[in-house]
Amino acid sequence: MQIGIIGLPNSTKTTIFNALTRGQIETEAYSSGKLEIHTAMVDVPDPRVDILSKMFNPRKTTRAQVQYNDIAGLQRGIGEKGGLDGTLLNQIAQNDALLHVVRAFEDETVPHIEETVDPQRDLEILDTELILSDLAVVERRLERLQTARAKRISAPAERDAQLKEQTLLQRFKPHLENGLPLRDLELSDDEARLVKNLALTTIKPQLVVLNVGDRAITDPATIVRYDHKKTLLATLQGKLEMEIAQMSSEDARAFLAEYGITEAGLAKVIRLSYTLLGLQAFFTVGDDEVRAWTIPVGATAVDAAGAIHTDLARGFIRAEVIAYADLIASGSLAQARQRGLLRLEGKEYIVQDGDVISIRFNVS
């Protein structure tokens, strides 16, 4: 899973990136305005993995991971005239979801490119740039498809797909022209696949993070109104969270308690990202390794096998499954087996969040 951090210049993107990745990238009061990307992988915090690891005492414990990309270089006006610069656009488009950082704190020592602090306005400025950029992408692609049709340069099979794509893009265009993000549109899986390789940005699920500075505001609705599909809002105390992320876990716990913060920003943002992207975890366990894996909600046992290795999906026979809570309540896998809590499931079984799974397979 890759999450791209976007926001206006000096909106505190790098601060949030550091908070999420325990990073030490320098943050500055003045924005350089250059295209600059920082990348880091982060373990997904999941207390269930710690507990399973204690139970099995494996040689290796592997957590699911998320990659954060801190993308600088967006500003007002950038989406007009043919859209975003190709490199910047690709940097944004390669992510599964976008984390949009918006400044929501006053501090005279930190300049604001729009002079005043106004989260609603800032949210809309960047939104508009991305919508304009998508509109440029859609118009360019429509032109290309029309030329291909006029010149009949495509093979018949390809022509059918292109016609479908054209119909879909013709639906996108007025929607974008009305100033709305593409993620508001209901798309079938087939439709989503048709435009997957176009560098569209507003089609991506978006998590808006309001940096509230040192104010303990937890309800984003008190700051902005932003009602879109596949969109979640959260508040973070940016600088504070960054400092917490850079502490030892013991110090961090004490600090969180002192400030009345119930969940560290890192955990909160990852949790929301999972919700936003419709993801969940399942586990594999053993003396060798306890490991967390990420799959979409609704994925089947054979999908889970495929997440581990394509061979496991190909040679899939059965999945041996136990719910996390049942395993913990039993005390051990052997006990759980004795109690008859391990189930054998077939290919079509819908995996539940926290399932502990062992795949039986046969590849010849």
Ligand SMILES: Nc1nc2c(ncn2[C@@H]2O[C@H](COP(=O)(O)OP(=O)(O)OP(=O)(O)O)[C@@H](O)[C@H]2O)c(=O)[nH]1
């Ligand atoms: N008072 C206060 N200042 C903050 C907070 N979070 C970040 N800042 C300051 O805001 C300034 C800009 O932060 P950055 O994280 O560098 O912003 P950015 O969006 O990465 O900037 P560019 O990449 O240059 O566009 C820095 O001086 C930070 O110290 C906060 O919670 N409170």
Ligand SMILES: [Mg+2]
């Ligand atoms: Mg930065």
